Amino acid sequence: MLMTAVPTLPPASAGRRIAPVVGADEWRRCFHHNTVVDHVTGDVLLDHQPRPPDEQWPPPAEPDIEPAGLAFDRGHLYHGAPERGQIERVPWPRPAGAGPIDLLGPQQPPPAASPRGVGFVAVGAALGRPLRARALATDADEHLFVLDGATGTVAVVDLADGRLLRTITLPWPPVDLAAAGRSVLVVTASRRHPLAEVDALGTLREVVLDTGALAGVPPAAVPSRVTVGPDGTVWLLLRDGGGAWITSVTGSTLHAPIAVTGATDLELDGEHRVVAAGPPDRPLRTWAVVDGAAKADVPLLAPRYDGRGIVRTPDGRIAYWNGTALRVASTERVAYLPRGYVDTYTLDSLAYQQTWGRVFVEACVPPGTDLTVGFATTDDPPDGATGPITPPDTATTLLARTQPLHRRETGRELPWAPLDPHDRYEVYEAPVSALPGRYLWVRLGLAGTSRATPRIRALRAEFPSHDLLRKLPRSYRRDPAAASFLRRYLALIDGLLTDMERRAGERDLLLDPRGAPDELLPWLASLIGLTLDERWQAAARRTLLTEAVCLYRKRGTVAGLRRLLEIYLQCPVAIVEEFRLRGSGGAFVGGDTGDPGPASAVVGSTLRVGGEVARNPDTSPADAFRLHAHRFAVLIAGDLDCDRLAVVRDLLDLHRPAHTVASVCTVGVGMRVGVSLHLEVSTIVGPSSGFVPAVVGASAAGPATILGRGRAGIRAGGARLGEGTVIDS
Incomplete structure (x- = not known):
C-alpha cells in the first residue's frame, strides 16, 4: 500500500493548497541517504562520518570500585566520600573561592533562647557518626537521602540544619537512590522487588512493575543503579558479573534492553539521551531512544573520571567527579559527511495532471554549505509499493537533477507569519521543475563541511501552479519546452502577486493584537487613539492593546x-x-x-x-x-x-x-513602616508559602499537623518530650 501525504493546510488564495512536511515523525518517513533526523529538534542534517567501532569496556575488576554519591538540589552540589565518612556540600554554580563544607561535621551549638519566652531545641538528633554515602538524592522539601554503605540503611538529613531526621531500614538490600519529586526511589538488589519509594516521613511503598518491564534481561541480572529522567521515566541498570543491561521500567519502554558490557552507572541528560558510565578515565557512552529503539550516539568525553558515578546537572548536562572536583562531560567533536540527500515521501495533490507551483524550505545554511532541490512527478504510482519512500525508477532519475534554491528576503510566504528576528532559519523557494502529475517527490541535497551542515526544518509544496500562462496568446505555449520555461519565469511575478493577494485576503489578522507583526502595532494602536511607548516590550504592548477598551473605561x-x-x-x-x-x-x-x-x-x-x-x-x-x-x-x-x-x-x-x-x-x-509598609494595605497578615493555617477549635495537633518546618524534635506525634525534645528556658 502506497502511503501519501494529503494536504492538511487550509486553501490559500486562488484555490491553492499546501502539502507540508514538518516534524520529526514526518521526516523519519522520508528516505535518507547520508542524512539523519535530529531527535531533539526534528531537523534533517548530514550524518556523522563513520566512527571506529566503540571499544567495549572490560568487565569491572574485582572487587568493584565503591560508588560515591552525587546529587543536586536547587542551589548546591552534594558529593559523598565513603572512605572518609563525609558528605561535601558546594554551592552550584560554584562561585570563586567557595570551598566545600562537610555536611556531617561537628554541629554548631544551639542558639540561646529568647529572654521573652521559651524556645524548642531539638537534641539527640545530631548524626553522631559518619555515613558511607554510596548514593545521594534530594527531594523537593530540602531533605537529603543518604544510602549508608556501612549499615545498608537510608538516612534522611534535614538540609536546613544538617540534623538526622530518621533512619529507614528496608526489607531488601538497597543499592542506589534517585530523586522523584517529594519522594525518593530506592533500587534494591532483589530481582523480585527491584524498586521502592520512600519519603522524609519514613513511609515505604513498593513500586510494582509491569510483568514485561524486565523482559529481555537475563534472569540472573540484578538491579544495580536507577535514574529518573526529566520526563519522569524510570530507568534501571541491571548487572550480572561483567554483563550489564539498561532498560526503561515506566513510561515508553524499549523494544529490547541496551546491552553494554562493563557499565557501572547510568543517567539521562536534558535531551533524554541515555548515558552510561564504565571504567575510570573512559568516555561515557550515549544512546538516543526513538520510537522504542536505541541508537548509539556521540560519546561524551570524561577525562580523569574516577569511575564512582555520574549525575545530571540542573541544566541537563552530565557531570562526574575527577578525584578533586566536579567536571562536566563534553561532547566529542563530530565530523559530518560531505554530501547527502533526503527524498520526501509521496506528496499527493488528489488531482491527475496536476501542475505543481513552488516549494518552500525552512532551513539554516551556514557559510560553506549548500542546499539544492530536485523534483519528480507521476500520475500512476508504482504497483506493489510497500512504503512511502521509493518513487518509480524514472522519477528517481529525475530527482537527481537538482537546482539551487533562492533565499526569500521577505521571510515566510505565509501571510502575516514572519520568522523570529533571532531565528537562524530562513525560507528558501524554487519553482517545481517537473511535468504535471498527481504525485510529487522532492529531493533536498545537502552539502557541508566536516564541521558544518545545513539543517532543514520544514518543507511546503504549493499546488496548483499559477495560470498566468493561459492569459497570454496561445502561440506562447505551443512549444512545450518554451511553455515550461515561460511558466517558471512567470513564477517570479506570480510570487509577488500571490503574496500580496494572500496578505489582502487575510488582512483581518492585523486587527488581532496577539497575531499582528510587531511593526504594525503602532498602526493598530492609532485606530483606538493610543500611542505606544517603544520602550515597552512587544509582549506588554500586545497585552495593552488587547485590554485597551477595558482600560479606557x-x-x-x-x-x-x-x-x-x-x-x-x-x-x-x-x-x-x-x-x-x-x-x-x-x-x-x-x-x-x-x-x-x-x-x-x-x-x-x-x-x-x-x-x-x-x-x-x-x-x-x-x-x-x-x-x-x-x-x-x-x-x-x-x-x-x-x-x-x-x-x-x-x-x-x-x-x-x-x-x-x-x-x-x-x-x-526600602520598606519603611508608615511610608511604604502599611498593615492590610501593602502587607498581608496570613499564611506563608507552604503552610496551612490552624484554626482554634477546628484543628487538632497530630501526625498530620506540623509545627514549624517539621524538623526532628518539633513534629507533633513524631517526638517525645525528654527523649527527642527539650524546652529551653
Missing part, C-alpha cells in the same frame, strides 16, 4: 492605573491613597531628619522600627488636607533600574488625574 481610577503598571512591569503593584492614612495611621516610625533616635531598630538595611513620631496625630484639618489630599504612592514589588523607573514616571504623568501628586516606592529604596 477605568482611566484615572486606582484599578485602571494599577493594571496599566502591572502590564508593563510584570510584577505586583499596590497603589496607596494618602487620604486612607489620615491621623495616626499616616504617621511613620523613624523621622525624616536622618537621625532615627536612640530607640530605633533597623531590620536589614532599610526597615526602621522605633524612634520619634514624625507627625503629630493631632494635626489641624488644614494641615491634614495639605498632607493627604490628592496624593498617592505606587508600591512596586521589584527593583527597577533607571530606564524602567523613567518609563513608570512617564506613564504616571500621562495617565494619572492631573490634580494628583504621585510618588514611586520600589523594593530598592
Whole structure:
C-alpha cells in the first residue's frame, strides 16, 4: 500500500493548497541517504562520518570500585566520600573561592533562647557518626537521602540544619537512590522487588512493575543503579558479573534492553539521551531512544573520571567527579559527511495532471554549505509499493537533477507569519521543475563541511501552479519546452502577486493584537487613539492593546492605573491613597531628619522600627488636607533600574488625574513602616508559602499537623518530650 501525504493546510488564495512536511515523525518517513533526523529538534542534517567501532569496556575488576554519591538540589552540589565518612556540600554554580563544607561535621551549638519566652531545641538528633554515602538524592522539601554503605540503611538529613531526621531500614538490600519529586526511589538488589519509594516521613511503598518491564534481561541480572529522567521515566541498570543491561521500567519502554558490557552507572541528560558510565578515565557512552529503539550516539568525553558515578546537572548536562572536583562531560567533536540527500515521501495533490507551483524550505545554511532541490512527478504510482519512500525508477532519475534554491528576503510566504528576528532559519523557494502529475517527490541535497551542515526544518509544496500562462496568446505555449520555461519565469511575478493577494485576503489578522507583526502595532494602536511607548516590550504592548477598551473605561481610577503598571512591569503593584492614612495611621516610625533616635531598630538595611513620631496625630484639618489630599504612592514589588523607573514616571504623568501628586516606592529604596509598609494595605497578615493555617477549635495537633518546618524534635506525634525534645528556658 502506497502511503501519501494529503494536504492538511487550509486553501490559500486562488484555490491553492499546501502539502507540508514538518516534524520529526514526518521526516523519519522520508528516505535518507547520508542524512539523519535530529531527535531533539526534528531537523534533517548530514550524518556523522563513520566512527571506529566503540571499544567495549572490560568487565569491572574485582572487587568493584565503591560508588560515591552525587546529587543536586536547587542551589548546591552534594558529593559523598565513603572512605572518609563525609558528605561535601558546594554551592552550584560554584562561585570563586567557595570551598566545600562537610555536611556531617561537628554541629554548631544551639542558639540561646529568647529572654521573652521559651524556645524548642531539638537534641539527640545530631548524626553522631559518619555515613558511607554510596548514593545521594534530594527531594523537593530540602531533605537529603543518604544510602549508608556501612549499615545498608537510608538516612534522611534535614538540609536546613544538617540534623538526622530518621533512619529507614528496608526489607531488601538497597543499592542506589534517585530523586522523584517529594519522594525518593530506592533500587534494591532483589530481582523480585527491584524498586521502592520512600519519603522524609519514613513511609515505604513498593513500586510494582509491569510483568514485561524486565523482559529481555537475563534472569540472573540484578538491579544495580536507577535514574529518573526529566520526563519522569524510570530507568534501571541491571548487572550480572561483567554483563550489564539498561532498560526503561515506566513510561515508553524499549523494544529490547541496551546491552553494554562493563557499565557501572547510568543517567539521562536534558535531551533524554541515555548515558552510561564504565571504567575510570573512559568516555561515557550515549544512546538516543526513538520510537522504542536505541541508537548509539556521540560519546561524551570524561577525562580523569574516577569511575564512582555520574549525575545530571540542573541544566541537563552530565557531570562526574575527577578525584578533586566536579567536571562536566563534553561532547566529542563530530565530523559530518560531505554530501547527502533526503527524498520526501509521496506528496499527493488528489488531482491527475496536476501542475505543481513552488516549494518552500525552512532551513539554516551556514557559510560553506549548500542546499539544492530536485523534483519528480507521476500520475500512476508504482504497483506493489510497500512504503512511502521509493518513487518509480524514472522519477528517481529525475530527482537527481537538482537546482539551487533562492533565499526569500521577505521571510515566510505565509501571510502575516514572519520568522523570529533571532531565528537562524530562513525560507528558501524554487519553482517545481517537473511535468504535471498527481504525485510529487522532492529531493533536498545537502552539502557541508566536516564541521558544518545545513539543517532543514520544514518543507511546503504549493499546488496548483499559477495560470498566468493561459492569459497570454496561445502561440506562447505551443512549444512545450518554451511553455515550461515561460511558466517558471512567470513564477517570479506570480510570487509577488500571490503574496500580496494572500496578505489582502487575510488582512483581518492585523486587527488581532496577539497575531499582528510587531511593526504594525503602532498602526493598530492609532485606530483606538493610543500611542505606544517603544520602550515597552512587544509582549506588554500586545497585552495593552488587547485590554485597551477595558482600560479606557477605568482611566484615572486606582484599578485602571494599577493594571496599566502591572502590564508593563510584570510584577505586583499596590497603589496607596494618602487620604486612607489620615491621623495616626499616616504617621511613620523613624523621622525624616536622618537621625532615627536612640530607640530605633533597623531590620536589614532599610526597615526602621522605633524612634520619634514624625507627625503629630493631632494635626489641624488644614494641615491634614495639605498632607493627604490628592496624593498617592505606587508600591512596586521589584527593583527597577533607571530606564524602567523613567518609563513608570512617564506613564504616571500621562495617565494619572492631573490634580494628583504621585510618588514611586520600589523594593530598592526600602520598606519603611508608615511610608511604604502599611498593615492590610501593602502587607498581608496570613499564611506563608507552604503552610496551612490552624484554626482554634477546628484543628487538632497530630501526625498530620506540623509545627514549624517539621524538623526532628518539633513534629507533633513524631517526638517525645525528654527523649527527642527539650524546652529551653
